[in-house]
Amino acid sequence: MDSSTSGKTTSDWLIFTRSDYIATKVILGIAAAGSVLFGLAGPILDAVNNTPLPVTYRTSVTSSAVELPRGATFDGNATVDLLLKDASSGERLTQALPAVLLAALTITVAWLLFQLIRSTQAGEPFTRRNVWHINGIALIVGLGGLLVQLTGGVADNAIQTSDRLPHPDPLTLEMTFTPVPLVVMIVIALVGEAFRRGVVLREDVEGLV
Amino acid sequence: MTLTALADAVGVSLVNLSIMKNNRAKAIRYSTLTAICQVLECQPGELLSLAPADS
Numbered sequence: 001m002d003s004s005t006s007g008k009t010t011s012d013w014l015i016f017t018r019s020d021y022i023a024t025k026v027i028l029g030i031a032a033a034g035s036v037l038f039g040l041a042g043p044i045l046d047a048v049n050n051t052p053l054p055v056t057y058r059t060s061v062t063s064s065a066v067e068l069p070r071g072a073t074f075d076g077n078a079t080v081d082l083l084l085k086d087a088s089s090g091e092r093l094t095q096a097l098p099a100v101l102l103a104a105l106t107i108t109v110a111w112l113l114f115q116l117i118r119s120t121q122a123g124e125p126f127t128r129r130n131v132w133h134i135n136g137i138a139l140i141v142g143l144g145g146l147l148v149q150l151t152g153g154v155a156d157n158a159i160q161t162s163d164r165l166p167h168p169d170p171l172t173l174e175m176t177f178t179p180v181p182l183v184v185m186i187v188i189a190l191v192g193e194a195f196r197r198g199v200v201l202r203e204d205v206e207g208l209v
Numbered sequence: 210m211t212l213t214a215l216a217d218a219v220g221v222s223l224v225n226l227s228i229m230k231n232n233r234a235k236a237i238r239y240s241t242l243t244a245i246c247q248v249l250e251c252q253p254g255e256l257l258s259l260a261p262a263d264s
Contacts, residue, residue: 207235209225 021121032110039103043096053087053095055159098152105144112137126198134192138185145181219244
């Protein structure tokens with residue numbers, strides 16, 4: 001139910017004004033710039049300055065090395081955060097790959113959203129082009145999200161399998177996946193389908209007086 | 210009667226009336242047709258005619 005305060009209903013507050021469009025575009029720009037800054041500029045600067053590379057190493061340790069609270073047991077597996085000095089280009093690239101990929105995907109999604117916002121602001125949201133844009137966003141979020149997780153897993157396990165450190169015995173490789181990107185992809189694809197039907201309806205009423 | 214006066218009387222935008230006048234309309238609402246007929250005191254058949262398909 002719409003609540004009326006100072007003559008405006010809840011629905012009225014959700015209507016996009018010119019300033020809302022501008023604010024959304026600014027937010028998209030900040031997101032794109034931020035992803036470039038953290039995903040690309042950060043690793044490049046670290047490589048130039050030869051900053052030690054932070055990596056995660058999983059190994060097994062004896063329970064005597066760990067102080068345990070009373071009643072707790074230790075399974076012998078430990079995750080250690082290491083800083084690798086003089087990391088090779090390959091090692092840096094592997095560790096930076098998930099963030100680089102995420103930055104590329106974020107920029108692409110931001111650009112597609114920008115196109116969508118621009119045509120919506122111009123009063124032409126129901127176009128076949130926008131359907132393509134929304135479906136593109138859905139695919140990028142869903143499949144790109146999975147790819148980022150996959151590269152993240154590869155990066156996490158890279159140090160386990162490299163020759164730089166002794167291979168832990170047993171060799172433990174871990175990779176975690178969340179289905180959230182796939183769920184978001186389905187939701188965005190539904191919006192795309194709604195737009196596709198909107199395009200058909202728009203074409204139906206074109207020339208109607 | 211001018212097109213502007215007809216648009217005001219019918220309650221249809223001048224742009225839409227121009228589209229109809231220039232044969233660019235692809236469809237017409239019953240409400241629009243009825244309103245025009247009421248203002249012009251005529252029947253729909255007096256406003257519409259079927260042209261040969263090849264013309």
